Amino acid sequence: MADAAPRLTRLAEDLLGVPLPLRVRAWDGSEAGPPGAPVLVVRHRRALRRLLWKPGELGLARAWVAGELDVEGDLYAALELLAGFLWERDPDTAPAVHPLRDRRLRDAARELVRLAGPWPPPAPPAEEVRRRSGPLHTRTRDRAAISHHYDVGNDFYRLVLGPSMVYSCAYWDEDTTLEEAQTAKLDLVCRKLGLREGDRLLDVGCGWGSMAIHAARAYGARVVGVTLSGEQAAYARKRIADAGLTDRIEIRVQDYRDVRDGPYDAVSSIGMAEHVGAARYREYADDLYALLKPGGRLLNHQIARRPLRDEGAYEVDEFIDAYVFPDGELAPVGRTAGLLEEAGFEVRDVEAIREHYALTLRxxxxxxxxxxxxxxRLVTPGRARIWRLYMAASALSFERNRIGVNQILAVRTPEGGPSGLSLRSRAWTG
Incomplete structure (x- = not known):
């Protein structure tokens, strides 16, 4: 009998205590669940074994990457339903557990094991980061983490990002294209930094060179860009040569902690600080402060999470850590601003632009x-599935205010001196 989908639906509802909001189609062709809802396709029983072995997000991620789970219909709608069903579910609204329910839970778990088929589960997909050891955010470990995410092929990134090759939040207006919105973001950064002809700019985490090229071509800056990705650096150098800007831009494969040729007039850090880590953030702030001349400006463009009542309870997202950004950490914007101030910076402006990132990701x-x-063809089926899921889920997280993104303008203000900003410094918003 083709009855796997009804059984799965009933088991899920028994185990979670609420009706399943998605329709389910199982490997045997059976379907169950609310008509018209997005369809969760369980292509193989292996997906159940993965979930039993690693309950929660990591088990789901492994089944998704392996192609054993899929969504038919609106992916965003499916993720919205799952968010309220699993990740954002209020534990206070869960039904009380009583002895009869305990027995039902045990019976449901046993039936799920039988339905999952032969044990053990398969090995994790090849795209998963293998077990890491040693302290976080050493130079060696950071280099490996950056390589995992960024060295997957420049052609793949160009397909996703478009010709701008900017891998951070764009700055949108009505009726703008992605390319126009990315150029607007780069120009906003340059204006906030007050770049002028001949200024020295350090672009930390320079990516494929887009910020460096814009600052040199539009503002006459002399730019040093640093990245840990060899593929990014090679691509950026070619773009710079093609643009005839090799006399104004130098791209280095270098850790920002090893930059020693300050002072700089300005530092841009766009979408890089998420890789620094909580334990190293003050060191990051100290290093950038030391690299700036008195009066120099830092523009720190960084994703933030919402603060928790108990910050000690913060846990890194399992899917993101295993498949997307290994060792990445998010902090509340207040904590980031505080650490910059502790390093000596004067924080002059904070602009929250989370809605812009949702538009960019979509x-x-x-x-x-x-x-x-x-x-x-450019990567692997699993890698493409990872990027589709993480970008769609991230768009919803920005829209639901679970995460945000902020541009912090900070100045190495001379002791007892002026900041160098005009009285109406927000004139850059135009």
Whole structure:
């Protein structure tokens, strides 16, 4: 009998205590669940074994990456339903557990084990970061983490990001394209930094060179860009040569902690500080402060999470850590601003632009889906599935205010002296 989907639906509802909001289609062709809802496709019983072995997000992620789980219909709608069902579920609203329910839970778990098929589960997908050891955020471990995420192929990133090759939040206005919005973001950063002809700019985490090229070409800055990704550096150097800007821009494969040729007039750090880590953030702030001349400015563009009542309870997202950004950590914007101040900076402006990142991510997902077959050919099916899921889920997280992104303008203000900003410093918003 083809009855796997009804059984799965009933078991899920028994174990979680609430109706399943998605329709389920199982490997035997059976379906169950609310008509018209997005369909969760369970292509193989191996997905259940993964979930039993690693309950929660990591088990789901492994099944998704392996292609054993999929969504048919609106991916965003499915993730919205799952967010309220699993990740954002209020434990206070869960039904009380009583002895009869305990027995039902035990019976449901036994039936799920039988339905999952032969034990043990398969090995994790090849795209998963293997077990790491040693302290976080050493130079060696950071280099490996950056390579995992960024050295997956420049052609793949160009497919997703578009010609701008900017892998951070764009700055949108009505009726703008992705390329126009990314150029607007780069120009906003340059204006906040007050760049002028001949200024020395350090671009920390320079990516594929887009910020460096814009600062040199539009503002006449002399730029040093540093990245830990060899593939990014090679791509950036070619773009710079093609633009005729090799006399103004130097790209280095170098850890920001090893930069010793200050002082700089300005530092841009766009989408890089998420890799620094909580334990190293004060060191990061100290290093950038030391690299700036008195009066020099830092523009720190960084994703933030919402603060928790108990900050000691913060846990890194298992899917992101295993498949997307190994060792990445998010902090509340207040904590970031406080550490910059502790390092000596004067924080002069904070602009929250989380809605802009949601729009950016949705455009990247459109790019990926429009050229799906090519994306799979450039990387692997699993890698393409990772990027689609993490970008769509991240867009919803920004929209739901679970995470945000902020531009912090900080100045190495001379002791007892002026900041160097005009009385109406927000004139850059135009």
């Amino acid at each position: 455009r990247w997902v459109v790019n990926l889906e429009a050229r799906w077959a090519e994306a799979v």
